[in-house]
Amino acid sequence: MVHLGKTLLVANPVSQNGNGAVAAHRAGEALRSRLGEDRFDLVMTEAPAHGKRIAEESAGYDTVVALGGDGLIHEVVNGLMSIGEAERPALGVLPMGSGNDYARTLGLSFDLERSLKQLESARPRLFDLGLCNGEYFAETLSFGLDAAIALDTVERRKRTGKTGTPLFLASGIDMLLHHIKEYRFTASLDGGEPFESSMLLFAVQVGPTYGGGFRICPEAKTDDALLDLCIAHPPLGIPKAVFIFLLAKDAHHTGFKQLEFKRASMLRIEFDEQPPAQIDGEPIPSLTYDVSVAAHALRVLVP
Ligand SMILES: Nc1ncnc2c1ncn2[C@@H]1O[C@H](COP(=O)(O)OP(=O)(O)OP(=O)(O)O)[C@@H](O)[C@H]1O
Numbered sequence: 001m002v003h004l005g006k007t008l009l010v011a012n013p014v015s016q017n018g019n020g021a022v023a024a025h026r027a028g029e030a031l032r033s034r035l036g037e038d039r040f041d042l043v044m045t046e047a048p049a050h051g052k053r054i055a056e057e058s059a060g061y062d063t064v065v066a067l068g069g070d071g072l073i074h075e076v077v078n079g080l081m082s083i084g085e086a087e088r089p090a091l092g093v094l095p096m097g098s099g100n101d102y103a104r105t106l107g108l109s110f111d112l113e114r115s116l117k118q119l120e121s122a123r124p125r126l127f128d129l130g131l132c133n134g135e136y137f138a139e140t141l142s143f144g145l146d147a148a149i150a151l152d153t154v155e156r157r158k159r160t161g162k163t164g165t166p167l168f169l170a171s172g173i174d175m176l177l178h179h180i181k182e183y184r185f186t187a188s189l190d191g192g193e194p195f196e197s198s199m200l201l202f203a204v205q206v207g208p209t210y211g212g213g214f215r216i217c218p219e220a221k222t223d224d225a226l227l228d229l230c231i232a233h234p235p236l237g238i239p240k241a242v243f244i245f246l247l248a249k250d251a252h253h254t255g256f257k258q259l260e261f262k263r264a265s266m267l268r269i270e271f272d273e274q275p276p277a278q279i280d281g282e283p284i285p286s287l288t289y290d291v292s293v294a295a296h297a298l299r300v301l302v303p
Helices: 016-035 050-056 070-080 101-106 112-121 145-160 164-178 238-248
Strands: 007-011 040-044 063-068 090-095 123-132 135-137 140-144 183-189 195-199 201-205 227-232 259-264 266-271 277-279 288-302
Touching (some): 007 016, 007 050, 016 040, 050 070, 063 070, 070 090, 070 135, 090 112, 145 164, 145 201, 164 238, 195 227
Parallel strands (some): 007 040, 007 063, 063 090, 090 288
Antiparallel strands (some): 123 135, 140 201, 140 277, 183 195, 183 266
């Protein structure tokens, strides 16, 4: 644990429907006793966007551990990336979200005691980030149907208290049945000739999953300096769309001819009409998206 160095724990007390608060105290006690009083601090986020501001000020630390879900990790990553490389702390994660896609990509347990043990023996590795319209993403950026699902889960969780896969399945089925829509776009990959097309879903992934474990780009690697894309083209009827969506949970969707898989380190997408769009589960509304990979940009602690 000494290898974490001076450590700041940034915890979202409202993550996972409020479980984050108790988990933060437990993790805080464990880390403080192992690292020592003078090498550990804990700050709870007080509102959306606070996690980013805390991380922006973390240059004196060796490690910043985010305890929360993908939303908090997104904020902390963006805060860390505002610090110059030489002073930038490494990122650690204690998963306490409802989707936990980044934690899944890192191979972390969702059980706090186990993830604390994993952090103890973790080693830093340089991982890629995505960058979209000036905002970094750790795992996922997507447009259309899958973004509508991701954004719907936030409202639905408040309404129903559902979390994890049941939450994403409920949102997914509802969006597929009632909100499936085509969007026309012009895209250019790696500075190449722009092409026009239509999509129902367009995912740009650093890691393989989104939506609480849907393996949309199963081959995506976090350190290959490339973004993995999955584009679902119309026509795609509702029954088939539901079928493919369910198959994607276990990465059995890749053979369908409506799905196109690509890799790029840079892309520009212009939509005719603003689609639902999410970046690590948070909305990112626009008509034009300039996306690139920030290769090996962040030291991340992995077991
Ligand atoms: N004290 C707070 N009060 C209200 N919202 C907060 C607070 N701290 C952070 N947030 C916001 O809570 C949102 C959700 O947090 P987080 O991602 O940590 O958990 P989650 O939604 O349970 O998990 P996941 O993103 O994996 O589904 C984030 O957008 C964050 O900005």
